[in-house]
Amino acid sequence: MNPTILLVGKNGQVGYELHGVLSGLGKVEAPDRQQLDLLNPDSIRRVVRKIRPQLIINAAAYTAVDSAEADEAHARAINVDAPGLLAEEAKRVGAGLVHYSTDYVFDGLKGEPYDEADPASPLNVYGRTKLAGEEAVRKSGALYLILRTSWIYARRRRNFLLTVLRLATEREELKIVCDQIGSPTYASDIATATNRILAGIYERRRDMSVFARVVGTYHMTAAGQTTWYHFAKTILEQASAATLQIEWVAATTKGRPLITQRVLPITSDEYRSPARRPTYSVLSNSRLARTFGFALPAWDIQLQQCFAPDGIEVARQRHV
Numbered sequence: 001m002n003p004t005i006l007l008v009g010k011n012g013q014v015g016y017e018l019h020g021v022l023s024g025l026g027k028v029e030a031p032d033r034q035q036l037d038l039l040n041p042d043s044i045r046r047v048v049r050k051i052r053p054q055l056i057i058n059a060a061a062y063t064a065v066d067s068a069e070a071d072e073a074h075a076r077a078i079n080v081d082a083p084g085l086l087a088e089e090a091k092r093v094g095a096g097l098v099h100y101s102t103d104y105v106f107d108g109l110k111g112e113p114y115d116e117a118d119p120a121s122p123l124n125v126y127g128r129t130k131l132a133g134e135e136a137v138r139k140s141g142a143l144y145l146i147l148r149t150s151w152i153y154a155r156r157r158r159n160f161l162l163t164v165l166r167l168a169t170e171r172e173e174l175k176i177v178c179d180q181i182g183s184p185t186y187a188s189d190i191a192t193a194t195n196r197i198l199a200g201i202y203e204r205r206r207d208m209s210v211f212a213r214v215v216g217t218y219h220m221t222a223a224g225q226t227t228w229y230h231f232a233k234t235i236l237e238q239a240s241a242a243t244l245q246i247e248w249v250a251a252t253t254k255g256r257p258l259i260t261q262r263v264l265p266i267t268s269d270e271y272r273s274p275a276r277r278p279t280y281s282v283l284s285n286s287r288l289a290r291t292f293g294f295a296l297p298a299w300d301i302q303l304q305q306c307f308a309p310d311g312i313e314v315a316r317q318r319h320v
């Protein structure tokens, strides 16, 4: 079956990459925010009922972790009420729903990779709203995949990678938090992995029976783990003179050289931010590997791919 796909959030880090890869799977309808505003329930109903997709992918969210602390109602409307309504509408039209969630549903105290059955206990408003959004999707009765991912970066929008590159043109010394451990994940790999799962579901049968068999929550992150400090150092190591010529890097650095000489580790206490973050939020991807037969590449390999010129494929190791 070639599903009609409703993609929500086409301009986000993951949404943009999805838009690029999903066209091989089916017909993609990707409304902008004027057409489908998650703060406007009527616009959600109107678009879903008009398009009548077989698949809805919600890549939109309120993702500003620190701002959410003082903006809970807004975050809740986008991260809880809207996914709940998208799920209800998916059920109504018989569509499957893919919804993304976060490692920040966990408190970070486990000390080893979290699996999907571990109890969630978010430390901040963003994590609480994302967890409540998951629950709204689960209780809707729709066929769903909740894909929890982490520390997303891309060649565009706002993220840690682009911030480090920009700061490296301005400061000789960077101070980066060294006591939070997670798995930086490239938006492009999330899109590719999502597409691979969906191709397996939709290409085999004309009905939703394959989707029904895999309904559930899955962790989908880069393999391996690191700290923000080590991630920053690796970004600067990988950003060589050659990569500075690449269009997206040159746009970020405005063509200026990187002048950072030292990256210093600091603690979360030394870098005060409005939202508390888990100290350890690595997610075990073994359920994804067991169910779908693949795993995402390691975080540093993903970063190499992000820096590679378009069309160049770096050796992608498998971590099953």
Ligand SMILES: NC(=O)c1ccc[n+]([C@@H]2O[C@H](COP(=O)([O-])OP(=O)(O)OC[C@H]3O[C@@H](n4cnc5c(N)ncnc54)[C@H](OP(=O)(O)O)[C@@H]3O)[C@@H](O)[C@H]2O)c1
Binding pocket: 009, 010, 011, 012, 013, 014, 015, 033, 036, 037, 038, 039, 058, 059, 060, 061, 062, 063, 078, 099, 100, 101, 102, 103, 130, 148, 149, 150, 151, 152, 153, 157, 187
């Ligand atoms: N970023 C991370 O590090 C991270 C980590 C773990 C999990 N996640 C989850 O992964 C998913 C994708 O994240 P991302 O980083 O790709 O997100 P992102 O880049 O912040 O993009 C969010 C998207 O949501 C859209 N959006 C926000 N409010 C909207 C509204 N009222 N109506 C319609 N669209 C709206 C934005 O539209 P505009 O383009 O118009 O602003 C944008 O396209 C989200 O579920 C997020 O919670 C993210």
